[in-house]
Amino acid sequence: MKYRNFRTAYCEHFGCSEGDYQMRMFWACLYPHARPLARVILKIDPQYFDRDLELIRTLGAVTDLQTMEAEVNDFATQNCEDGLLRRRCHIRTSGQRMLNVGETVFLRPSCTPAPTATATAAHAGAAVPAAVTPLVATRRIA
DSSP, X not given: OOOSOHHHHHHHHHTOOGGGHHHHHHHHHXXXXXXXXXXXXXXXXXXXXXXXXXXXXXXXXXXXXXXXXHHHXXXXXXXXXXXXXXXXXXXXXXXXXXXXXXXXXXXXXXXXXXXXXXXXXXXXXXXXXXXXXXXOOSOOXX
């Protein structure tokens, strides 16, 4: 299926509104260890994640995986120049996670069920079936 842009494809794939796209993608692409601290940082310094959110908005407009990869590689280069929290502690979004989501949405549109099944199983304390676990990308960012 051909989509106008990644945001539309993402929202259809994961069953969310386009208004929810940015923050859902943000939380999905944060490093897991960064999630608790990110909530605090967002309250103390709301601009801290501006670069991450800008990239997510930019990715929303791309129409293919190659363009997405180029944008993520540019982002990775910029992150190398940032401070201690972003560079060393990885308190930021992961470019590889973004590419994983991109591959899932663009290349495997029918292999992942709606996230409600995952969320329901995870919140109920049940094991999440293998069919719902995230795909591991074979592509590496520069």
